Amino acid sequence: MTKLISYLDNMVISDSTSPIEYKRAGYRQRYLTMNGEEIANTGIDCETCLFLVQASGAKMKNPIxxxxxxxxxxAELCHDLVADLxxxxxxxxxxxxxxxxxxxxxxQVDGSEYYRVGQRQFDIWKKVEEYLVPIQPSESLDPSVIQEYIKLVEKGTIPTALCISFLDMKYPLDGLSFDELWLHTHYLLDGHHKMFAAAKAKKPITMLSFLSIDESFANKEQIEKLMQLLM
Structure with missing residues (x-):
């Protein structure tokens, strides 16, 4: 189950040099794009395809x-690190x-992968389900790097992965078919080896999540409620 350690409310990014952008197309469809090319379908009414993000062109300070x-x-949020990222x-x-x-x-049967990271019922008809979607398939990961991370996490190190996240609402069709579903989905930008290693070793990992207020199919009050539920 996901545990919220800390968060910064309503951070505004206005001078990003990222090659990654958002794109809306059709009803409740949302994509991550890079240099105009769709790299992940993050809409809530379709399957998600897996692609390798090769993030280039962003001007990052002190990458090492x-x-x-x-x-x-x-162990806690660092404002300077968040600003750099x-x-x-x-x-x-x-x-x-x-x-x-x-x-x-x-x-899944089609070979696509995802991580389950949490689920909780918070009302008789409402529940939160949390997933993490890797953009790089596990078959492409370096086994030697995975083994190094397994050694680290087994010694007690808890590394941090980087995600763009969304909260999306799925409402009952007739009030009886299924609960109101709050879908909290993270798209993994950095940390594929760490995440795979943590899953294999059954150890915890932390995620630095940039949850989009603008692009989520949820209102700000629902996002605030989610933060309370994760505490």
């Missing part, structure tokens, strides 16, 4: 230092959250 901090793991996040309003999860890797 940032990578080291994420590998060592964050914002260059690879599209412009917009965000809730930035540091979350602890125990990922469980699932593979």
């Amino acid at each position: 230092s940032i990578s080291s901090k994420l590998n060592d793991g964050l 914002s260059c690879i996040i599209p412009d917009g309003q965000y809730v930035v959250a540091l979350l602890r999860v125990y990922p469980s890797l699932k593979r």
Whole structure:
């Protein structure tokens, strides 16, 4: 189950140099794009395809230092680090959250993968389901790097992955068919080896999540409620 460690409410990014952008197309369809190319379908009424994000062109300060901090793991939100990472996040309003999860890797019949990271019922007809979608398939990961992370997490290190996240509402068709579903989905930008290693070792990992207020199919009050539920 996801555990919220800390968060920053209503962070605004307005000068991003990220090659990643959002794109809306049709009813409740939303994509992540890079340089005009669709890299992930993040809409809530279709399957998600997996692509390798090759993020280039973003002007990041101190990338080696940032990578080291994420590998060592964050115990709390660092405003300077969040500001440095914002260059690879599209412009917009965000809730930035540091979350602890125990990922469980699932593979579907078609070969696509996702991680289950939490579920909770908070009302008789309402529940939150949380998923993490890797953009890089596990078959492409380096086994030696995975083993190094397994050694780290088994020694107690809790590394941090980076995600863009959304909260999307799915309402009952007739009030009887299924509960009102709050779908909290994270798209993994950095940390594929860490996440796979944590899942294999059944150890926790933290996620630095940029939850989009503008692009979520939810209102701000529902996003605030989600933060309360995750505490």
